[in-house]
Amino acid sequence: MDIFLVVLFVIAGIIAAVYLLPWQMQVVPEEERLVVYRLGRFNRIAGPGLVRMSKLETVHRTFNAVDKPRNIRIDGLFMRGVPFGYTLNLWYRVDPVATAGDDPAQLTQLIHFDDKERDKLVGTKVREALVASATQVGNEYKPAGDAYFYNVLPIVPGLPINDRLLTLVREKLAQTLPTIGAILNQAQPITIVGLNISDDLIGSFSRERITTLLREQFPGLSEEVTLEAVGAIAGIDMGRTRISVENSGNASVAIDEQGGARIFMGGNPRSTAANPTAAQPAKPAVAQPTPAPVETLSSADLGVLKRVK
Amino acid sequence: MTNTITPRYGLTYRQSEITLICEAAKSGQSLCFVGIAGTGKSNITNFLHSDPYNYKPHWLGKETGTIHFPVIDGNTWDQTPEGLWKQLLAALTETTQHLPQPPADAKITQLYQDQKALSDLKARVNWLCQEQKQQIMFILDDFDRILQLGPLPMLEQFNALRSENRGRLSYLIFTKKLPHVLGRNHELKGNSKFYDLFSNHIYALGLYEHEDARQMLTYLNEGAGKPLGTRDLTIIESLTGGHARLIKVIFELWRGAPPETADFVAYFLEKNDVRDECQRILRGLHPGEQEVALRVAREEETADDQEVIDHLMRRGLLSNPGKLEWFSPVFAAFLRSYTG
Numbered sequence: 098m099d100i101f102l103v104v105l106f107v108i109a110g111i112i113a114a115v116y117l118l119p120w121q122m123q124v125v126p127e128e129e130r131l132v133v134y135r136l137g138r139f140n141r142i143a144g145p146g147l148v149r150m151s152k153l154e155t156v157h158r159t160f161n162a163v164d165k166p167r168n169i170r171i172d173g174l175f176m177r178g179v180p181f182g183y184t185l186n187l188w189y190r191v192d193p194v195a196t197a198g199d200d201p202a203q204l205t206q207l208i209h210f211d212d213k214e215r216d217k218l219v220g221t222k223v224r225e226a227l228v229a230s231a232t233q234v235g236n237e238y239k240p241a242g243d244a245y246f247y248n249v250l251p252i253v254p255g256l257p258i259n260d261r262l263l264t265l266v267r268e269k270l271a272q273t274l275p276t277i278g279a280i281l282n283q284a285q286p287i288t289i290v291g292l293n294i295s296d297d298l299i300g301s302f303s304r305e306r307i308t309t310l311l312r313e314q315f316p317g318l319s320e321e322v323t324l325e326a327v328g329a330i331a332g333i334d335m336g337r338t339r340i341s342v343e344n345s346g347n348a349s350v351a352i353d354e355q356g357g358a359r360i361f362m363g364g365n366p367r368s369t370a371a372n373p374t375a376a377q378p379a380k381p382a383v384a385q386p387t388p389a390p391v392e393t394l395s396s397a398d399l400g401v402l403k404r405v406k
Numbered sequence: 407m408t409n410t411i412t413p414r415y416g417l418t419y420r421q422s423e424i425t426l427i428c429e430a431a432k433s434g435q436s437l438c439f440v441g442i443a444g445t446g447k448s449n450i451t452n453f454l455h456s457d458p459y460n461y462k463p464h465w466l467g468k469e470t471g472t473i474h475f476p477v478i479d480g481n482t483w484d485q486t487p488e489g490l491w492k493q494l495l496a497a498l499t500e501t502t503q504h505l506p507q508p509p510a511d512a513k514i515t516q517l518y519q520d521q522k523a524l525s526d527l528k529a530r531v532n533w534l535c536q537e538q539k540q541q542i543m544f545i546l547d548d549f550d551r552i553l554q555l556g557p558l559p560m561l562e563q564f565n566a567l568r569s570e571n572r573g574r575l576s577y578l579i580f581t582k583k584l585p586h587v588l589g590r591n592h593e594l595k596g597n598s599k600f601y602d603l604f605s606n607h608i609y610a611l612g613l614y615e616h617e618d619a620r621q622m623l624t625y626l627n628e629g630a631g632k633p634l635g636t637r638d639l640t641i642i643e644s645l646t647g648g649h650a651r652l653i654k655v656i657f658e659l660w661r662g663a664p665p666e667t668a669d670f671v672a673y674f675l676e677k678n679d680v681r682d683e684c685q686r687i688l689r690g691l692h693p694g695e696q697e698v699a700l701r702v703a704r705e706e707e708t709a710d711d712q713e714v715i716d717h718l719m720r721r722g723l724l725s726n727p728g729k730l731e732w733f734s735p736v737f738a739a740f741l742r743s744y745t746g
Contacts, residue, residue: 172593173556173557173591173593173597175558175559178486180555180556180557180558394587394692394694394714396713398584398586399713399716401586401605401608402440402610402717402721403607403608403720404609404610405422405423405426405609405610405611406422
């Protein structure tokens with residue numbers, strides 16, 4: 098009987114401790130962080146793992162802190178008179194604590210954004226970096242001739258002048274992303290996974306003519322890179338088709354100026370680790386037409402038009 | 407062309423629209439009209455630009471000689487910024503050739519052709535507005551493709567031009583579709599100060615009222631030697647519902663071969679010219695508008711279509727909310743028979 102009472106008291110004590118003691122426990126997953134407020138004011142970032150909070154504290158929001166790649170589409174860019182857009186793939190993580198450093202006021206500013214708002218801010222910073230870098234590269238670039246097409250070349254992925262553009266973008270983002278609580282992963286490259294050029298701009302150039310102009314402008318380029326650039330301009334999927342040649346290891350395929358397949362043994366001389374699409378199943382190297390934007394009319398759209406009184 | 411007694415359009419032609427445009431031109435306010443294909447905006451541009459019947463003093467008063475309306479046609483744009491600036495400059499030069507010319511500026515040499523063209527345009531606009539105290543309203547006709555293709559920085563130059571000549575420079579834009587939907591690729595709404603200039607002044611350019619439609623028919627009839635009687639003209643007016651190009655098409659067909667049947671709708675619907683024009687009207691609508699229009703014609707509209715129906719009524723295509731009626735029975739029949 099005594100033992101029974103002791104056990105009963107212990108259980109009651111545990112229950113009382115859980116309800117009466119002034120703290121609560123929460124398990125925070127590895128990829129999340131908690132923004133903890135105490136009595137209505139920001140107190141700290143907590144997590145991951147077991148987080149102990151007093152009853153006076155609340156979780157105001159959570160944010161995702163994983164270092165991962167994201168695709169960001171930026172349109173409405175302009176370089177040397179050529180309109181274009183990019184979809185960039187870049188790695189970054191959200192870490193307001195690291196970016197704020199010893200400045201608690203700065204940290205308080207940075208925790209106000211939720212994931213969606215921060216993604217938008219990152220998009221803004223990427224746009225700013227692209228616009229500034231495109232201007233700089235546009236001014237530095239010396240076209241080999243007067244043909245309008247030479248002005249298109251700096252925006253083509255794979256060409257040295259375009260690598261310069263991405264280097265400048267990386268440098269700028271390394272400086273500007275921390276101002277919004279994000280940190281660029283500089284161990285991962287910034288990759289162009291989508292290039293948007295108006296069909297009208299390219300339509301008059303045959304693939305052969307594009308290839309000829311590229312070779313004139315960049316005589317030192319490897320054949321593979323040249324054809325990859327031609328493919329990018331012509332709208333072919335940026336991913337590279339990989340085939341397995343029996344007893345000979347891997348090879349890669351690009352579409353040549355006549356539209357036929359060229360096989361390069363030994364893989365891509367450019368690091369495929371830099372191309373996130375290489376991790377995906379191989380896609381056929383078929384030119385994908387740019388899908389026309391779907392034109393839907395919302396209530397807001399329909400409300401724009403007024404009647405003349 | 408035979409010299410007609412009846413002018414192509416009267417003094418009160420599109421009275422509401424002309425009033426709006428002239429008030430805007432006087433105050434330097436930009437505006438946009440969205441009108442279906444063939445709705446007769448060429449008369450508006452003709453009146454503003456050339457004023458063959460000398461109506462402008464009625465609308466502009468003592469400012470008639472100091473407000474100019476150069477016109478550019480978006481259909482002839484060569485898809486380059488340089489081409490656009492040259493079009494604007496050529497139109498402006500032609501419209502203001504009677505005024506003193508600006509002195510040449512030898513201090514600045516532009517290296518790129520598009521920058522030179524823009525610089526020349528700016529110089530002329532600034533000279534006219536700031537030195538000569540003139541007012542300019544550029545008429546940007548059929549501007550759909552330019553808004554769609556951009557690029558945005560090119561379009562923003564319109565705002566830059568206007569900012570330097572506030573109150574004296576404005577734009578009258580004509581499109582077939584909603585401008586912000588056309589410019590969705592570069593997020594015209596929200597991103598463009600040029601769009602902000604007229605975003606609160608986007609109007610539907612409706613079809614002709616009875617007076618204007620009858621004036622047009624009378625003008626056409628007189629020009630052809632009055633082959634048609636009053637009854638015929640009345641029937642054509644009711645068949646076409648005030649759509650200017652349909653009026654012209656059906657008038658010409660009737661004049662060439664008067665219908666021998668009383669089923670005028672079926673008779674004219676069989677004619678290729680009429681079907682082509684109806685097709686143009688339909689294809690000029692947004693896809694969402696087209697879908698609802700076809701459902702309405704087949705009496706298959708749903709409750710979800712009401713917003714678009716209201717919108718089509720604002721555009722003048724539909725009337726009578728109780729039992730929806732199309733502006734033209736010929737167009738209604740075309741929609742019912744349309745298979746895509």
